[in-house]
Amino acid sequence: MFQHQIKAAASPDWRAFVVAEEWGRFTPADHDTWNRLYCRQVKMLEGKIVSPFMDGLRRLNLQSPGIPKLKELSSRLKLLTEWQLVSVEGIVPDAEFFAMLADRVFPIGNFIRDGEQLDYLEEPDCFHDIFGHVPLLAYQPMARLMEALGHLGVDACAAGQGEAISRLYWHTVEFGLAKERGELRILGAGLASSFGEAEAALHADVPRPRFTIEDAAATAYENDHFQPLYFVSDSLEEATQLLESLTLEKLVALGVG
Numbered sequence: 001m002f003q004h005q006i007k008a009a010a011s012p013d014w015r016a017f018v019v020a021e022e023w024g025r026f027t028p029a030d031h032d033t034w035n036r037l038y039c040r041q042v043k044m045l046e047g048k049i050v051s052p053f054m055d056g057l058r059r060l061n062l063q064s065p066g067i068p069k070l071k072e073l074s075s076r077l078k079l080l081t082e083w084q085l086v087s088v089e090g091i092v093p094d095a096e097f098f099a100m101l102a103d104r105v106f107p108i109g110n111f112i113r114d115g116e117q118l119d120y121l122e123e124p125d126c127f128h129d130i131f132g133h134v135p136l137l138a139y140q141p142m143a144r145l146m147e148a149l150g151h152l153g154v155d156a157c158a159a160g161q162g163e164a165i166s167r168l169y170w171h172t173v174e175f176g177l178a179k180e181r182g183e184l185r186i187l188g189a190g191l192a193s194s195f196g197e198a199e200a201a202l203h204a205d206v207p208r209p210r211f212t213i214e215d216a217a218a219t220a221y222e223n224d225h226f227q228p229l230y231f232v233s234d235s236l237e238e239a240t241q242l243l244e245s246l247t248l249e250k251l252v253a254l255g256v257g
Ligand SMILES: [Fe+2]
Pocket: 124, 128, 129, 132, 133, 174, 189, 190
């Protein structure tokens, strides 16, 4: 029975969640919102985020004003790391989300937040998804890791271990910190795309435990307010190596469910 549960799962079909990009629907006010968010984040993140992130912004030409056209951005990304971007209407369920990652496809919300409330976000918009995630998808170690998390996530969800893999994803890819040349840096997309929480993660009086698979998997997360703690990896490379070495058997043994 146990052996049956942990065999590789069939990949769920994620294609039903993809919608047409319809870039023309974005108004001048939407593009202005993007530009204000972009300028504010880049200025704040300089020297505070892992270096490959800033390299990715430049390599993908993300500094151009306005909400990027997804097809063009996706083509540039594909040339660099074989990842592609698709438009979605909102949150994709875990099993299909991990199946996308396994195919080197990343979902991008087809909307942007209200420009009157730059810091309010009910669910991930295109600024979070593009600015937060795509620069590191252009970095080979992260590109490999995200695909590996996709494969593991598909199998984990099928084996009833979705919570464990979601926690690990959350505490690294979304809200992780990492050391770089001895300095604390932002790693996660949820922090990279949030003005207030990026500062809080680096400077607020909150616990910053060293990242381990065991501790991160044992730590539940909150998705409606700032995190009560931030895991710190010894380096971005260390985080990717630790997570890439994880197997479903090891995940099951953690006993998180
Ligand atoms: Fe995200």
